[in-house]
């Protein structure tokens with residue numbers, strides 16, 4: 001069955017994908033899941049570069065999706081329940097009634113419709129039990145190992161009241177994979193006084209098309225922190241995360257770190273609805289453009305007394321004739337006590353900063369790398385060693401690119 | 404004795420405008436010189452040219468460091484030869500901490516990381532280590548941050564641009580201690596020093612740091628050179644550099 005719903009994505013950049021070009025339905029039966037030590041070494045290496053460690057050390061749980069099928073799943077903590085989403089739907093009626101397609105509508109656009117129409121939903125279900133503060137992150141890897149398939153993933157994450165979790169998601173194509181599509185729906189429910197930190201790292205082949213859609217609902221006192229980092233740009237990425245802060249004092253913070261290069265179009269969004277008293281939201285976009293097109297968008301909608309800030313910053317390095325960054329921070333205040341602000345700045349790397357660091361003995365390349373690292377990392381350095389390593393890598397790549 | 408720095412007949416242009424018109428300046432190994440002069444006379448321009456900032460274009464003349472021509476080298480190479488600077492108005496770099504720069508400086512000598520902490524304590528720099536470089540610092544704090552980087556770097560030859568401007572009296576003695584510490588070769592032999600060039604408009608720093616010789620820069624030229632105390636006394640006596648300018652004009656005519 002093909003998805004037919006077609007909400008216009010004209011206001012976003014990146015082509016409307018013709019999903020006919022991709023293999024959409026599994027052409028092999030679902031294999032038996034394997035244990036992590038049976039994962040192929042080449043795959044292990046790619047996953048480690050995303051912060052997903054197959055050995056599971058210092059991780060509370062691991063889920064790996066390879067192409068259309070779950071490859072392995074390990075839960076090492078009684079505080080969490082981790083299942084392939086298909087199994088969870090069979091197990092819990094309430095999942096479909098209260099959560100599945102409740103934070104992202106199935107008919108949002110052709111990509112969500114596609115995710116809704118696959119015969120067996122791909123993706124995972126993760127629940128963190130009431131009051132549990134999971135000491136180690138749960139990791140998920142959504143992995144494409146072959147050319148020309150369209151992965152259509154649907155994940156549901158539920159944090160019950162007072163629960164805390166760091167979720168690390170790595171999405172990538174394997175070595176040598178050039179062309180594929182990744183469609184993803186992620187629905188997150190952050191309960192009262194719960195705290196979810198989601199760190200997502202993308203690393204794609206050069207002709208991959210990426211269309212994740214996510215929705216997060218945060219209840220009173222809950223906190224949602226999202227860090228998104230795109231390391232190796234695909235042909236096009238279009239993200240559209242939305243959050244609804246529905247309870248008093250709920251907060252959300254999105255940080256997006258993008259390295260764009262020639263031939264890629266990356267359009268990162270972010271919409272937060274501040275619906276209750278004392279809610280707060282912050283969107284921070286950081287992009288380095290060494291070519292290609294980068295769009296940074298963000299819209300904060302203040303429906304209640306709240307505080308909100310959106311900040312887009314871009315750095316253009318040797319981006320050729322065609323490369324650009326386009327920033328559109330947006331605010332919509334619907335309440336007299338909504339305190340909202342935005343800022344945006346785009347510029348070249350400042351030569352006096354490079355020269356300054358050189359005068360301390362650094363090579364030009366090292367200086368550029370340190371500056372970019374500071375620029376990208378200001379908001380997120382130190383959140384996780386994995387992300388730090390990715391940021392250092394982006395900075396390193398940019399340092400080499402900057403003439 | 405070898406000369407650490409020899410500047411010969413140096414002409415420098417910025418944006419097509421000549422700012423230095425034939426500078427000659429020699430600093431022997433172990434000597435500390437002061438460079439005096441009114442605002443806009445070209446002191447900073449000379450320092451930035453010696454360290455190799457690319458916008459300062461040498462159109463004539465040479466710069467020798469330790470006997471070797473460095474006029475065509477990049478900033479990094481000059482810094483690695485052992486030239487260090489503390490700037491009058493250094494840039495801020497958001498997200499880059501003072502400590503990161505210091506860590507870079509000692510990266511090949513891990514045993515020196517401890518030294519950073521010890522020096523930071525001794526010179527009251529600990530609060531600034533984890534802050535973005537030069538961001539939200541007062542004028543005096545910026546000077547100390549710059550000098551602190553030189554202290555950790557141990558350059559063979561340090562150039563300091565106005566380490567005393569905007570520094571109150573109490574902080575001035577701290578700044579003076581920092582300059583003396585970074586110039587000292589061996590604490591046990593205070594008379595033995597590294598070579599340096601201290602740029603100062605007011606000369607306040609010279610109450611704390613002895614200079615072997617002073618030069619007065621006027622309108623892109625070295626107007627005269629001599630004993631720092633005598634030159635500074637003259638400048639102070641005359642209430643500024645106006646008299647120097649008159650003196651030079653008289654000499655030129657005569």
Ligand SMILES: Nc1ncnc2c1ncn2[C@@H]1O[C@H](COP(=O)(O)OP(=O)(O)OP(=O)(O)O)[C@@H](O)[C@H]1O
Pocket residue numbers: 417418420422440441442443444445446447448449491604
């Ligand atoms: N980038 C530039 N473009 C044009 N003119 C410049 C530039 N940099 C400096 N100048 C000019 O060159 C002259 C010398 O400047 P410089 O900064 O070297 O003076 P200075 O002696 O250090 O002064 P101060 O005591 O105020 O620090 C000044 O007239 C200044 O305006």
Ligand SMILES: [Mg+2]
Pocket residue numbers: 446447448491564
């Ligand atoms: Mg100056």
